[in-house]
Amino acid sequence: MNILIIGTGYVGTTTGLVFCEMGHKVTGLDLDHSKLESLRAGKLHFYEPGLEDLLRKHLHGENITFTPEYEKAIKENDVIFICVGTPQLHDGNADLSYVKNAAESIGENLDSYKVIVSKSTVPVGTSEMIQQWIKAKLKGEFTFDVVSNPEFLREGSALKDALKPDRIVIGTSSQKANGIMKNLYKNFICEIVETTPNTSEMIKYAANSFLALKISYINELARLCDVLDIKIKDISRGIGLDHRIGLNFLNAGIGFGGSCFPKDVNALIKTSKDKQVNLSILERALEVNKTQTDFFYQQIRNSIGNLNGKTIVIAGLAFKSNTDDIRQSPSFALIENLLKDKAIVHVHDPVVKLERPELKQFNTVEEAAYQADALIICTEWDVYQQLNWMKIKTLMRQPYIFDGRNILDKEIIKNLGFYYKGVSQ
Numbered sequence: 001m002n003i004l005i006i007g008t009g010y011v012g013t014t015t016g017l018v019f020c021e022m023g024h025k026v027t028g029l030d031l032d033h034s035k036l037e038s039l040r041a042g043k044l045h046f047y048e049p050g051l052e053d054l055l056r057k058h059l060h061g062e063n064i065t066f067t068p069e070y071e072k073a074i075k076e077n078d079v080i081f082i083c084v085g086t087p088q089l090h091d092g093n094a095d096l097s098y099v100k101n102a103a104e105s106i107g108e109n110l111d112s113y114k115v116i117v118s119k120s121t122v123p124v125g126t127s128e129m130i131q132q133w134i135k136a137k138l139k140g141e142f143t144f145d146v147v148s149n150p151e152f153l154r155e156g157s158a159l160k161d162a163l164k165p166d167r168i169v170i171g172t173s174s175q176k177a178n179g180i181m182k183n184l185y186k187n188f189i190c191e192i193v194e195t196t197p198n199t200s201e202m203i204k205y206a207a208n209s210f211l212a213l214k215i216s217y218i219n220e221l222a223r224l225c226d227v228l229d230i231k232i233k234d235i236s237r238g239i240g241l242d243h244r245i246g247l248n249f250l251n252a253g254i255g256f257g258g259s260c261f262p263k264d265v266n267a268l269i270k271t272s273k274d275k276q277v278n279l280s281i282l283e284r285a286l287e288v289n290k291t292q293t294d295f296f297y298q299q300i301r302n303s304i305g306n307l308n309g310k311t312i313v314i315a316g317l318a319f320k321s322n323t324d325d326i327r328q329s330p331s332f333a334l335i336e337n338l339l340k341d342k343a344i345v346h347v348h349d350p351v352v353k354l355e356r357p358e359l360k361q362f363n364t365v366e367e368a369a370y371q372a373d374a375l376i377i378c379t380e381w382d383v384y385q386q387l388n389w390m391k392i393k394t395l396m397r398q399p400y401i402f403d404g405r406n407i408l409d410k411e412i413i414k415n416l417g418f419y420y421k422g423v424s425q
């Protein structure tokens with residue numbers, strides 16, 4: 001099948017390449033020419049393990065091409081995926097302007113029956129709106145169907161998640177479109193949930209919100225465990241081995257970030273408010289998430305005292321490991337607090353490069369740690385576990401380690417002579 005992907009960001013690029021793997025021909029369309037240029041040259045414009053190799057393979061095999069031209073791209077493809085961004089507006093709602101633009105461009109250029117698939121995360125009722133936006137721009141009596149097919153991949157493991165999803169959700173009221181979608185996904189080994197567009201859109205928000213809730217639960221519980229001198233990791237394992245609870249998403253830390261959990265939980269809360277239904281549990285999840293970073297920062301202050309003039313290392317800027325995405329990363333909440341308290345901030349990240357002159361960025365943790373008074377681990381990068389901590393201790397002015405992701409072995413680190421504080425660890 002010929003597939004058009006509108007929006008060649010994290011989701012669009014991954015989705016397109018996974019369809020190439022499944023034997024389809026893919027066109028990636030974006031309005032950002034620098035992204036297209038980079039992709040055509042076989043270079044990803046973001047960091048995602050394994051994806052660049054696949055890009056090169058399918059460029060070489062002529063299975064994927066990139067274009068900014070709607071007219072030709074729509075004419076040549078049967079199924080059109082909308083993968084544009086839906087960032088958060090001031091009132092918590094998802095900004096649908098990019099989706100609307102894409103839908104209108106589809107409408108203006110439609111020339112025969114197509115299946116239009118919404119992969120972007122959008123509020124309940126958006127598929128219906130996409131239908132109207134397209135219809136309003138049609139230049140002839142062309143038919144089309146709209147399908148909601150949300151994406152569940154995670155940054156950092158996007159390829160694995162998209163190649164082997166836990167489930168595929170197809171939301172449409174058209175039997176014809178449903179058949180085409182099932183055929184498209186026929187080589188994927190997982191359950192397919194066939195449902196209505198509204199249910200499909202809600203499943204996506206409900207999934208992200210539930211995962212966010214799980215993290216906030218373990219984070220708030222960690223505060224109590226800290227006071228009771230109980231390790232939260234033991235609790236996560238002890239409860240997670242119960243299959244009804246599950247071991248995943250029970251890592252306590254300095255809070256969740258990223259471009260999705262905060263915005264999607266906010267969007268679902270906004271929908272509930274618009275419908276005068278109380279979803280206070282999600283409001284609490286966001287509140288716990290916000291205060292979790294403050295709580296950790298307070299513990300740092302309590303341990304070190306006055307931070308004025310102290311050199312503090314932030315190890316990890318990305319919102320999670322294996323990505324260069326810093327959107328809503330908790331590292332920056334800590335950095336703002338440190339700057340307010342007049343600390344000198346050294347930063348390190350294996351892939352993120354910043355241009356902020358008030359922060360000193362180093363290529364190695366060792367360089368960042370030189371003459372530092374404390375080091376705060378903010379991202380769970382594997383490389384931080386493999387560091388020569390004995391050497392780092394000799395470089396630091398004061399041996400304080402605050403492990404915001406509980407990735408180090410407390411006993412080993414303490415035996416090296418460090419003061420160590422994790423999140424209830």
Ligand SMILES: NC(=O)C1=CN([C@@H]2O[C@H](COP(=O)(O)OP(=O)(O)OC[C@H]3O[C@@H](n4cnc5c(N)ncnc54)[C@H](O)[C@@H]3O)[C@@H](O)[C@H]2O)C=CC1
Nearest residue numbers: 007009010011030031032084085086098101102120121151
């Ligand atoms: N990043 C992630 O891990 C996941 C994201 N999602 C959802 O997928 C959607 C896309 O997310 P990302 O890929 O992260 O966004 P992104 O910001 O990385 O990519 C969006 C792309 O769309 C392009 N674009 C915007 N308007 C356009 C238009 N009218 N025509 C053509 N291209 C246009 C932009 O230039 C950009 O390259 C969002 O709704 C997000 O919530 C869902 C699951 C995972």
Ligand SMILES: O=C(O)[C@H]1O[C@H](OP(=O)(O)OP(=O)(O)OC[C@H]2O[C@@H](n3ccc(=O)[nH]c3=O)[C@H](O)[C@@H]2O)[C@H](O)[C@@H](O)[C@@H]1O
Nearest residue numbers: 151152153154155249250251253255256257258260319320
């Ligand atoms: O809709 C989306 O965009 C995506 O959002 C999340 O994926 P992502 O944000 O890429 O990354 P996660 O692995 O979910 O991590 C999110 C945040 O939660 C934090 N986290 C995660 C797990 C955990 O146990 N503890 C914890 O603090 C991470 O450090 C990170 O800051 C979901 O996991 C994906 O299923 C979804 O498709």
